[in-house]
Amino acid sequence: KKYKAFGYAAGIRAEQVNIKGNLVTLDSLINNNYFKLYPTLHLSYEIDDDNELQLNYSRRINRPDPDELNPFPEYRDPRNLSAGNPNLLPELINSVEFGYKWQNKNYSFVPSIYYRYRTNGFTEVIKPINDSTLLTTSENLANDQSAGLELIFSAKAGKFFSGNLSGNIFYNQIDASNLGYSQNKSIVSFSANMNTTFTVTKTSMIQLSANYRSARLTPQGKSYPRLVANMGMRQD
Numbered sequence: 001k002k003y004k005a006f007g008y009a010a011g012i013r014a015e016q017v018n019i020k021g022n023l024v025t026l027d028s029l030i031n032n033n034y035f036k037l038y039p040t041l042h043l044s045y046e047i048d049d050d051n052e053l054q055l056n057y058s059r060r061i062n063r064p065d066p067d068e069l070n071p072f073p074e075y076r077d078p079r080n081l082s083a084g085n086p087n088l089l090p091e092l093i094n095s096v097e098f099g100y101k102w103q104n105k106n107y108s109f110v111p112s113i114y115y116r117y118r119t120n121g122f123t124e125v126i127k128p129i130n131d132s133t134l135l136t137t138s139e140n141l142a143n144d145q146s147a148g149l150e151l152i153f154s155a156k157a158g159k160f161f162s163g164n165l166s167g168n169i170f171y172n173q174i175d176a177s178n179l180g181y182s183q184n185k186s187i188v189s190f191s192a193n194m195n196t197t198f199t200v201t202k203t204s205m206i207q208l209s210a211n212y213r214s215a216r217l218t219p220q221g222k223s224y225p226r227l228v229a230n231m232g233m234r235q236d
Contacts (some may be wrong), residue, residue, distance in 0.1 A: 009043040011088045012037060015061075021086050023071065031084050036061065052101040056111075063090040064122065068138050081135045089120045089140050110152040114170075117145045124218055125179065141219070144174040163196035176219035186221070203236040 021030035043055040045086040073083040099112030120140040148170025155164040173186040
């Protein structure tokens with residue numbers, strides 16, 4: 001609905017989930033049944049045709065992938081194994097964002113500040129199997145929370161170019177007391193994403209993308225920063 005310069009959208013999803021995992025060769029059944037509500041609320045105030053203020057709340061769920069649930073190990077080498085966790089629970093994310101949107105025909109800019117509280121967040125844990133072999137698997141955190149600033153810039157130049165650039169700097173704190181790590185840990189992290197598309201001819205397209213992620217917390221320390229870049233071309 002919209003009333004003059006004010007607008008709002010609200011919704012709720014109710015969901016009953018029944019999961020039965022049958023680990024045949026281990027002769028084991030793992031059941032996970034739950035009922036959840038997922039509300040959303042979006043408020044906006046239109047300053048003029050190009051400028052808008054936004055306030056959003058949402059509750060979302062992120063379920064583990066099949067590989068994250070698969071308990072049968074993959075061998076990186078004889079001393080390092082990797083396996084999923086069939087008891088891994090889905091993570092729940094409560095998010096509040098306040099942002100500003102500026103947009104015209106060719107450009108848009110959206111800065112926002114946010115707070116997110118997550119329960120059962122996925123994390124990586126390394127466990128010793130014996131004196132010489134380590135197992136890397138997934139576990140659920142008790143909770144973690146983050147607050148930060150996100151900037152999103154998009155641009156296009158006719159049919160030739162389109163792209164977007166985003167950056168996110170945030171403070172993150174994790175609680176892994178349920179895994180035997182009693183002290184809360186915190187870090188300031190940063191990430192950036194770039195995606196661009198060049199339409200050279202009607203049948204030729206070039207795409208460039210890059211993603212950078214600074215160090216992230218784990219219950220046992222930190223994961224290293226990483227940078228991934230891709231370039232591709234399509235000819236029809």
